[in-house]
Amino acid sequence: MVDYEPRTRLDTHDVTNMPPPFGGLNLYETDIALKEAAGLHGGEWVDGPLSALGAAAGSDEALQAGEDANRYLPELRTFDRFGGRIDEVRFHPAYHQCMALAMEHRIHSIGWREKRPGAHVAHAAALAIGSQAEAGTMCPMSMTYASVAALRKQPDVAAAWLPKIVDGVYEAPLRPIAEKRGVTIGMFMTEKQGGSDVRSNSTRAVPVGAGGPGGEYLLTGHKWFCSAPMSDAFLTLAYTDRGLSCFLAPRIKPDSTRNSMNLMRLKEKLGNRSNASAEFEYKDTFAWMIGEDGRGVATIMDMVHHTRLDTTAGSLGIMRRALAEAAHHARHRRAFQKTLIDQPVMRAVLADLALDYEAAAMFTMRIARAYDGTTPEERGFARLGVALGKFYIAKRTAPFVAECMECLGGGGYIEEAATARYYREAPVNAIWEGSGNVIALDILRTLQKEPLALDGLLAELAAARGRHPAYDASFDALHRLIGGGVVEGDARHLAERMALALQAALLLCHGAPDVASSYCDARLSGDTRGINYGASGAKLAVDTILARQ
Template structure:
């Protein structure tokens, strides 16, 4: 056939060769907002390097390869010895190694550590989301281990190291380490107090032998795992290393890897502890939930951040495609209805990014007020942002038409990834009920939340009306549990609105308040009032590509 029938026209260039950090005003402005002037240049340079790597064709190929070749479980070696190892494509190791080198497992040892790590996590997750799981677990294990200073002294320097050391070796011979988590059991799910895994004390103080089964073990190739088990004194947290101090393998049996909807590059496993599985206690017996609670909060923030990253990449792809693709005589992005859709996607992305950075800044401040604020804001934001991710990505995919439904576009991978963070670290009902728990048990949390949103009162009449409505809901406790999802949603939306009114350009704040708080939009994306400055909202969010 004549080659002329396959002339390619009216197709956008690839979205490569750009700085993912610098191309996102919501992110760059947020970093500048929360990082002190004396550190801002260093942080911008660090995030710019990561942003340019994330926007490179090479990193994008790594993401495609890691997802195209999921991990494989090897239970035995060729001689029949039990090894329980998970093999990954080299691209996975390149992604993970780059992330560790960039400091994405460490928010604890640097000024503004949570803001700079959250921003970096948001940038690098846009390349490939699956390897974010071990990054998140490793980062979040640090506050839990601090309940046992002797263990923290050994493990924290390795967990926060910028050396990616993938070999299974005794901790004394490691230059860097990764941590996983094994909490969930088949009979209990989110109700970890129903766990049946047993922990029997050994002769040495703090040492136990574990027996049981874990239904989900995150990142089973890691060097150590935080697990919950029933000790004589009740549910307790333990650190379970893969390799014992003498160099032998711990009894950590990987039964199978889960066949998941998305997150394909990452391994999630069922694991067995056979009565000879050695572990060290972390914290007091019977205080397992209290010990891991800060780890849970840290990983929930990462759920918000990862969802914001998936949203941003989906919006970036839609904005880029429609800026080049023409139909009916005009570029798609210049057509009023498509502009409405794009502006709505941009709003959702900016709101998610803005709230993620505010939560990170609250972690960095460490004030009593911000700690109380996080107690309510983290589960509310985790509930809402992760819920919005899936429909938002689906709408972005539609902007590419049939091209978006093809794997090569990258949008199907984003769509499969989108629901994960809503499930991980407690699904929607768990988050909504946690909001209620904080309201009932910690009055300071509500005071801090109201103080946060109160700083924006008077700036927008729709936000003011939404705040009054929220206060009315909070005053009515009748049937509050059945309304917990509605309450969490309203709290998250009001918080996002207050932050955008304070910090975003007027056209962004105006559009968000009209659509999300004022009720002046439909349920579907692309139903914003036509009188808004939608062109400015779209122009702000569109990624700019420069020569690689």
């Protein structure tokens, strides 16, 4: 990561007992849990593209670009030097380097380009790998990927955009779509007064001519949280006389002039700093209607369904980078006459962390496989499974990264350490695309309205019965809980129990036996020893688990 050798002898002391820089490795090939889960659920073919991405994203150059993109933040340029309104965001070259790498390796499009089983598994694994190099750029990658599901509802409009998404390469300058080899797509839904309650939105859409699906409209209103504001177009919601509808608003109109989108300010966020997030005002903003008039929520939810997969996969990537940094440090740092990785308490902590990562990797890849499903049961499982994954894995990420950061001591708490950046990054996926309460209530609604989703989940859980006593007891308790009816106040409890059971079932059926058994003992057993990482040390197959990291 540097082009010179650091001095190991300073004026007052020698520099010793410091780990070498983390980098110069293949982020896929060194990740046994992800490699096994992606191959199991995606097929052998995923190894090729994922290994190529792993090598590129794990290079010293890519990791340095990720650091620089977060150190040198996006800047708002409202006007040009002549006073003309341009509403642009300027990024450091490292940001563009990260974006180009992501699109070169098709993180945004492999799920649609590959016409074979496992395409969405490859996408989810790729996004997890990309997040380890630079997490902020995975937001525009995710929205561009997910936009395909919504745009397909309006083939006449999508015809100009989908080839630029699926086959496109990264081109940052803002130009008419016909002049670009690739585009990115954003999504603007929330407004000040409503947040997740998008039916409280007030943005209005007025038809230009006849209107209707595929028709032209002018939008007026304010959007409160808009990430990746330099995308080429945005899927957005606005009211017509028939109700809340979905629209595609391009940055450049068909006549090659700039669309009327006033970029009001950039958000100063806790994390995800490389990725600009903004407030926008529409003022007679040109847009095409996507999907049925008055059915905008249903249309854009197809996009949200896919971005929720990415909040799970992105959290997986954040967990992996933090765990890899902690394990790297522990293998090279000595204390009390031993390397940290040989200290029993540290081993217990790292093994306990690794358990959660192993379970999350298997869980995320299984959910992604369901996105390739063609049966009603598999589609229902995808709907329920992704909500469980987003609720549990995304929420588990922040305490997970905090423990990994502590493994590095004070050196993990400074800005030069990746753990500090990923600690700030950790909460974002639990908030975006529906915070915990929204997702927990969505799980309840799915159970009530989509019986095939529950059937698919129970079939997955039943396959693991008889493999571990703690799992069997947990399965029976969950079955009673669901059968007794769950009130809204218990929605989070139900979501957590379902997620734990599903992770355990997948490990028991497909994971390393010692990992699966340790997970059931540590996460499902009634004989709990504590809630902190490392408290379950005596229950774990520590040597086997750490050998996989």
